[in-house]
Amino acid sequence: MSPERPGREELGRALEEMVGRENVLTEEVDLLPYSADHFLRGLQHYFPRFKFLPDAVVTPSSTAQVSRILRFASLHRIPVIPRGAGTSLAGQLIPVEGGIVMDLRKMNRIEPRVEDRMVVVEPGATYAELNRELERKGYFFPPEPGSAMACTIGGMVSTNASGSGAVKYGATRNYVLSLEVVLADGEVVRLGRKVTKSASGYSLKDLFVGSEGTLGVITEVTLRVEPYPPLRKTALAIFPSLEDAFRSALEILGRGITPASLELMDELCLLALNMSGFSLPEGKGALMLRSDGRYEEAVEREMGEMEEVCRGRGGQLVGVEDESLGRRLWEAREKISASLTKLLPSPETPRLVFQSSVDVGLPLSRMLEYVSRIKALMEEKGIMGVCFGHVGDGNVHIGSTFVPESPEQVERIRSFQEEAIRLALSLGGTLTAEHGVGLWKAPYLEEEHGPALELMRSLKRLLDPQGIMNPGKMALDGIPRVAFMERWWEEG
Amino acid sequence: MSPERPGREELGRALEEMVGRENVLTEEVDLLPYSADHFLRGLQHYFPRFKFLPDAVVTPSSTAQVSRILRFASLHRIPVIPRGAGTSLAGQLIPVEGGIVMDLRKMNRIEPRVEDRMVVVEPGATYAELNRELERKGYFFPPEPGSAMACTIGGMVSTNASGSGAVKYGATRNYVLSLEVVLADGEVVRLGRKVTKSASGYSLKDLFVGSEGTLGVITEVTLRVEPYPPLRKTALAIFPSLEDAFRSALEILGRGITPASLELMDELCLLALNMSGFSLPEGKGALMLRSDGRYEEAVEREMGEMEEVCRGRGGQLVGVEDESLGRRLWEAREKISASLTKLLPSPETPRLVFQSSVDVGLPLSRMLEYVSRIKALMEEKGIMGVCFGHVGDGNVHIGSTFVPESPEQVERIRSFQEEAIRLALSLGGTLTAEHGVGLWKAPYLEEEHGPALELMRSLKRLLDPQGIMNPGKMALDGIPRVAFMERWWEEG
Numbered sequence: 001m002s003p004e005r006p007g008r009e010e011l012g013r014a015l016e017e018m019v020g021r022e023n024v025l026t027e028e029v030d031l032l033p034y035s036a037d038h039f040l041r042g043l044q045h046y047f048p049r050f051k052f053l054p055d056a057v058v059t060p061s062s063t064a065q066v067s068r069i070l071r072f073a074s075l076h077r078i079p080v081i082p083r084g085a086g087t088s089l090a091g092q093l094i095p096v097e098g099g100i101v102m103d104l105r106k107m108n109r110i111e112p113r114v115e116d117r118m119v120v121v122e123p124g125a126t127y128a129e130l131n132r133e134l135e136r137k138g139y140f141f142p143p144e145p146g147s148a149m150a151c152t153i154g155g156m157v158s159t160n161a162s163g164s165g166a167v168k169y170g171a172t173r174n175y176v177l178s179l180e181v182v183l184a185d186g187e188v189v190r191l192g193r194k195v196t197k198s199a200s201g202y203s204l205k206d207l208f209v210g211s212e213g214t215l216g217v218i219t220e221v222t223l224r225v226e227p228y229p230p231l232r233k234t235a236l237a238i239f240p241s242l243e244d245a246f247r248s249a250l251e252i253l254g255r256g257i258t259p260a261s262l263e264l265m266d267e268l269c270l271l272a273l274n275m276s277g278f279s280l281p282e283g284k285g286a287l288m289l290r291s292d293g294r295y296e297e298a299v300e301r302e303m304g305e306m307e308e309v310c311r312g313r314g315g316q317l318v319g320v321e322d323e324s325l326g327r328r329l330w331e332a333r334e335k336i337s338a339s340l341t342k343l344l345p346s347p348e349t350p351r352l353v354f355q356s357s358v359d360v361g362l363p364l365s366r367m368l369e370y371v372s373r374i375k376a377l378m379e380e381k382g383i384m385g386v387c388f389g390h391v392g393d394g395n396v397h398i399g400s401t402f403v404p405e406s407p408e409q410v411e412r413i414r415s416f417q418e419e420a421i422r423l424a425l426s427l428g429g430t431l432t433a434e435h436g437v438g439l440w441k442a443p444y445l446e447e448e449h450g451p452a453l454e455l456m457r458s459l460k461r462l463l464d465p466q467g468i469m470n471p472g473k474m475a476l477d478g479i480p481r482v483a484f485m486e487r488w489w490e491e492g
Numbered sequence: 493m494s495p496e497r498p499g500r501e502e503l504g505r506a507l508e509e510m511v512g513r514e515n516v517l518t519e520e521v522d523l524l525p526y527s528a529d530h531f532l533r534g535l536q537h538y539f540p541r542f543k544f545l546p547d548a549v550v551t552p553s554s555t556a557q558v559s560r561i562l563r564f565a566s567l568h569r570i571p572v573i574p575r576g577a578g579t580s581l582a583g584q585l586i587p588v589e590g591g592i593v594m595d596l597r598k599m600n601r602i603e604p605r606v607e608d609r610m611v612v613v614e615p616g617a618t619y620a621e622l623n624r625e626l627e628r629k630g631y632f633f634p635p636e637p638g639s640a641m642a643c644t645i646g647g648m649v650s651t652n653a654s655g656s657g658a659v660k661y662g663a664t665r666n667y668v669l670s671l672e673v674v675l676a677d678g679e680v681v682r683l684g685r686k687v688t689k690s691a692s693g694y695s696l697k698d699l700f701v702g703s704e705g706t707l708g709v710i711t712e713v714t715l716r717v718e719p720y721p722p723l724r725k726t727a728l729a730i731f732p733s734l735e736d737a738f739r740s741a742l743e744i745l746g747r748g749i750t751p752a753s754l755e756l757m758d759e760l761c762l763l764a765l766n767m768s769g770f771s772l773p774e775g776k777g778a779l780m781l782r783s784d785g786r787y788e789e790a791v792e793r794e795m796g797e798m799e800e801v802c803r804g805r806g807g808q809l810v811g812v813e814d815e816s817l818g819r820r821l822w823e824a825r826e827k828i829s830a831s832l833t834k835l836l837p838s839p840e841t842p843r844l845v846f847q848s849s850v851d852v853g854l855p856l857s858r859m860l861e862y863v864s865r866i867k868a869l870m871e872e873k874g875i876m877g878v879c880f881g882h883v884g885d886g887n888v889h890i891g892s893t894f895v896p897e898s899p900e901q902v903e904r905i906r907s908f909q910e911e912a913i914r915l916a917l918s919l920g921g922t923l924t925a926e927h928g929v930g931l932w933k934a935p936y937l938e939e940e941h942g943p944a945l946e947l948m949r950s951l952k953r954l955l956d957p958q959g960i961m962n963p964g965k966m967a968l969d970g971i972p973r974v975a976f977m978e979r980w981w982e983e984g
Contacts, residue, residue, distance in 0.1 A: 197922075210691055
């Protein structure tokens with residue numbers, strides 16, 4: 001970047017003047033945790049040279065401070081990486097060009113306005129805190145990503161996060177009414193209004209939702225909230241084949257039912273559940289069903305209809321009459337990836353589930369074909385991994401497990417994941433339904449978007465002409481768009 | 493605009509070469525219907541000089557033709573106004589600088605993909621046709637704007653249209669998965685993918701939703717569809733005061749109920765309903781309630797809860813046990829504005845409901861205050877008009893009736909509407925919840941968006957550097973932002 005970029009010490013002093021000494025880190029030992037996100041952290045264990053240290057970490061506590069920092073960064077062309085809980089799964093937070101990591105967790109005010117069916121919240125508040133506060137008032141913010149226990153609202157907005165409830169409730173975008181953002185040059189702008197419906201002007205807020213910190217820093221979020229459904233029922237249907245599970249899910253949707261969750265799981269997922277202490281009937285595929293609502297009869301009847309469909313395809317039902325079992329199954333489902341590591345051949349080897357799991361989205365009618373072909377590919381390549389998904393919204397996750405002992409092993413996984421992404425694109429899918437693009441999916445973005453990627457790049461240049469906002473992500477700037485894992489192995 | 497702009501004849505010949513003679517109009521008598529939208533049509537009757545003729549109307553039947561026309565228009569800097577059914581209520585379709593009106597109604601293909609819970613549709617297909625086709629398959633596209641009988645899908649996307657179902661189902665934006673658009677220079681770009689969930693790249697489709705034809709021409713829309721709820725119940729609750737109606741609505745929402753519709757009506761609306769042949773009990777305010785769903789018990793119980801709330805505030809219920817009455821009430825509600833004209837003092841005078849009704853959006857908790865102050869303002873200014881609204885999403889409509897016999901009368905209405913908009917903004921509202929900005933709300937856009945308007949303008953310049961796409965709308969370009977009605981009176 002620019003030659004005027006100050007050294008680490010000078011940068012540290014300048015930031016300290018803006019936010020106070022206690023809110024700036026410049027020592028290597030303190031910077032290290034900020035060199036990776038959840039995607040990279042496990043891998044760093046094996047490739048210790050593969051780390052990108054920031055020059056400084058700064059923790060602002062107000063929009064005015066964020067604005068001052070960005071004005072300064074802009075003047076000196078210093079990269080800025082906004083950061084929440086660091087749970088991102090595609091390398092969104094890796095400071096590939098150094099610079100300032102802006103840790104927003106001190107900006108965590110939550111102001112519920114349930115009389116308006118909304119909440120005003122700062123980016124550093126966590127999803128869990130927010131929902132604790134909302135549920136006390138009878139409301140909730142539904143997207144429920146896999147990282148629900150830790151992730152922040154700013155991170156969720158920046159990646160349009162979602163999870164198993166999206167089939168009924170939609171992703172984060174559906175809830176964002178208004179944003180306060182600080183642009184790259186420090187200007188503070190309000191996007192959208194704090195109302196539930198508007199047709200006024202271009203929807204700039206929607207440009208920032210899912211922009212992964214590449215356009216500016218989100219400093220306040222106004223979210224629509226939903227009444228919390230007082231009734232929730234969970235059941236697990238276990239099938240003789242994965243195809244039966246799939247076809248049951250499609251039949252449920254085809255009947256016009258939109259359940260609160262409709263989760264597909266393969267045989268390995270079931271094994272992982274059993275390793276968490278369940279003794280489930282044998283099966284090759286399963287559906288986790290959730291129904292929620294305000295009226296008991298409706299929840300019962302919806303669940304009853306879904307059970308009927310599942311039984312019709314040989315499904316065995318677990319948890320229907322036992323609410324606490326249902327809850328425990330749901331908790332165990334969230335830990336499937338972690339349990340899976342225990343299945344690796346030699347338990348004493350340091351082991352790893354590759355966190356950057358594939359999370360493609362497909363048209364519903366192509367999902368079965370996709371999963372069958374992926375299973376065959378895994379077989380062919382000798383890759384152990386799980387296939388699960390939010391069937392209702394076409395989202396398939398593939399988590400592949402490996403011990404990164406040799407370049408060949410890494411390349412095997414890399415090329416498999418690449419094929420998995422390209423197969424989804426060739427079936428009309430999207431390369432990421434939930435996790436976002438970050439670094440590691442950037443090489444495939446053009447295959448999905450074609451000429452629209454050039455349009456994204458011109459928007460990026462318009463809003464961030466110096467390219468200081470989270471450089472290297474989403475294939476927007478000059479960073480060589482090499483496959484991330486290739487580079488990583490070469491440099492590791 | 494540019495001096496190279498061809499004359500009408502030359503333009504006509506060029507267009508005929510692109511789309512065939514039968515798809516081009518250049519005679520004044522044929523152009524006249526395209527000089528106005530629904531907003532302006534009634535007014536032209538009184539102000540015959542106030543018409544903006546286009547130079548030509550062209551009716552393309554493919555994306556390739558749209559692209560050729562835009563390349564040509566771009567080369568010669570000719571304004572292009574994309575147009576559907578012409579039902580817009582804020583002057584979005586008025587060719588203020590002449591140019592080419594692009595009538596998209598021949599591009600009306602509908603391709604349901606209900607197995608994917610989506611439909612691929614061309615912009616000229618109407619909402620009514622689309623839903624007829626979808627309902628046969630058990631699905632629907634819910635936004636249901638007031639112009640549902642006539643409006644096109646392209647128009648709905650371009651204004652983020654919605655109506656009385658938005659409280660439960662949301663506006664058009666919530667359903668747009670992917671768009672094919674032709675940019676100002678003729679380039680064809682696909683925005684988003686035909687999948688129900690994605691976190692891949694900037695959401696450019698959301699920039700085009702609500703952009704009122706100022707960024708390009710939408711040539712294909714992929715919409716998510718909802719299962720059609722087999723059960724629908726309607727009831728009308730009539731209250732001793734408007735405040736009782738309001739407070740009942742807020743209590744219904746506060747209980748955590750999200751009905752299919754929750755429509756507030758004032759005394760004049762009730763009068764208008766009675767003029768459509770009903771004999772309703774006397775009252776000063778009313779709520780139209782709709783509940784829908786898949787399970788009878790849930791619909792019954794939801795309706796029961798709402799009735800209980802209404803009775804608790806002195807509401808008298810009509811239509812609860814009579815489904816056909818419910819349907820007829822619903823139909824009559826759609827015609828309230830039309831019925832209202834009959835209430836004007838002298839029935840033999842040519843008369844007019846000012847179609848550009850105010851349609852502000854407010855935080856729920858400020859609606860009652862807003863409506864009370866508006867009622868007082870109407871009283872003070874001697875303005876007759878209705879106040880009704882989609883309470884569930886904070887949307888208030890004010891339709892004011894007048895006979896435009898003198899400049900004073902016009903100015904009285906204009907200044908009242910301006911006050912109504914400014915009051916909404918001062919209470920944290922938006923200047924348009926449904927109808928969009930177009931010409932007549934453009935003067936107020938900056939008051940709502942502040943510096944974000946400048947950002948909108950730079951996006952406009954980026955995507956349409958010559959400013960040919962629907963010039964003069966949304967305060968995006970060099971058109972003097974005079975209050976539309978002032979100018980109109982002066983020139984009329």
